[in-house]
Amino acid sequence: MSVPTISLHDFDVRRQEIINELMDASMNVGFFTLSNHGIPLEDVQAAFDLSRDFFALPDEVKSKTPLNGKNAGWEKNTQVRPSTGTADQKESMQLQFARMDGLWPSDEDIPAFRAIAEKFMHQVRDLSVKVMECFAEGLGLPLDTFTQGTVDPGVGDSQDVLRLLHYHSTEGKTFGPNFWRAGAHADFDVLTMLFQRDGEGGLEVCPGRKVVGDFGMGQEWLPVEARLDRIVCNIGDQLMRWSDDRLKSTYHRVRLPEGEERRGPRYSIAFFNQARTDSIIQGPQKKYPPITGGQFIADAMAKNRMQSAEIAKLAAKESAEEVASRIHFVPQHLQAAA
Numbered sequence: 001m002s003v004p005t006i007s008l009h010d011f012d013v014r015r016q017e018i019i020n021e022l023m024d025a026s027m028n029v030g031f032f033t034l035s036n037h038g039i040p041l042e043d044v045q046a047a048f049d050l051s052r053d054f055f056a057l058p059d060e061v062k063s064k065t066p067l068n069g070k071n072a073g074w075e076k077n078t079q080v081r082p083s084t085g086t087a088d089q090k091e092s093m094q095l096q097f098a099r100m101d102g103l104w105p106s107d108e109d110i111p112a113f114r115a116i117a118e119k120f121m122h123q124v125r126d127l128s129v130k131v132m133e134c135f136a137e138g139l140g141l142p143l144d145t146f147t148q149g150t151v152d153p154g155v156g157d158s159q160d161v162l163r164l165l166h167y168h169s170t171e172g173k174t175f176g177p178n179f180w181r182a183g184a185h186a187d188f189d190v191l192t193m194l195f196q197r198d199g200e201g202g203l204e205v206c207p208g209r210k211v212v213g214d215f216g217m218g219q220e221w222l223p224v225e226a227r228l229d230r231i232v233c234n235i236g237d238q239l240m241r242w243s244d245d246r247l248k249s250t251y252h253r254v255r256l257p258e259g260e261e262r263r264g265p266r267y268s269i270a271f272f273n274q275a276r277t278d279s280i281i282q283g284p285q286k287k288y289p290p291i292t293g294g295q296f297i298a299d300a301m302a303k304n305r306m307q308s309a310e311i312a313k314l315a316a317k318e319s320a321e322e323v324a325s326r327i328h329f330v331p332q333h334l335q336a337a338a
């Protein structure tokens, strides 16, 4: 199995063919990469330049816009994944269309940050809407089923997030067996679009996992090539539930450099398309009870915090693999039902 690449060239005339490819990838792998996606390379580069300039600021400056409880703001070395119990070796800055009061870095600290970031967010959102409409069509649902919740970003209850990520250089550092740039997890959004820079690899995918698994431990992990001109996409838990589990939300992780690999920093940028707080998530076959986008995220974050605290305690004593093999992990919507 491999992560398929889907070209979006001549989108309008090739629409049906593209829908078929997207559905196939999402039902079987949960991940795919997009080529010829229409976002100019120089705009992707500009977003990475902005990210590099922001993370180069002193921590005292970045901490003027700290992470709040709603996935906006800056954090460093604080994200503990339930799969590992250790903090991801990274810092990140999360940006949204709404709910950003006091969280945009000032023009004195970093010129035009908001303007550049928002331009890119709109470009990625517009492309995401195109892809999510394809999913709706592929599932035989009204075209706006998944995008209703993610359009109109000015409305105040958009939960979409652009996350700038900076994984620290590992030059001269050694780590225990249980440390990751990003520990194994599934995303809890509708659709994630991830940008990477050439050669800054490490992202691995556990393809086509069954609905229930233990963080993908012991299964096959596929590397995803890092290329500036491609967008890595994956299905999140919200779309899995919204499609009655037909489209798969898949585990993925970012490993630390190994052996002779370059040990420099890694930058990536993820855009998480989320259901809006008041949209109702329920599949056509009503496999699961309805839930609002707001409640879904609140539940997911609470569960995550609880599991992370639990596993951090255990992981202090045992290896991650032993711990993960004992914790029965299921996607967010199945957890809520359990």
Ligand SMILES: O=C(O)CCC(=O)C(=O)O
Pocket: 163, 165, 182, 187, 194, 203, 252, 253, 254, 268, 269, 270
């Ligand atoms: O940086 C990456 O390649 C992946 C990041 C990721 O999976 C996430 O932030 O959810």
Ligand SMILES: [Fe+2]
Pocket: 185, 186, 187, 252
């Ligand atoms: Fe992720």
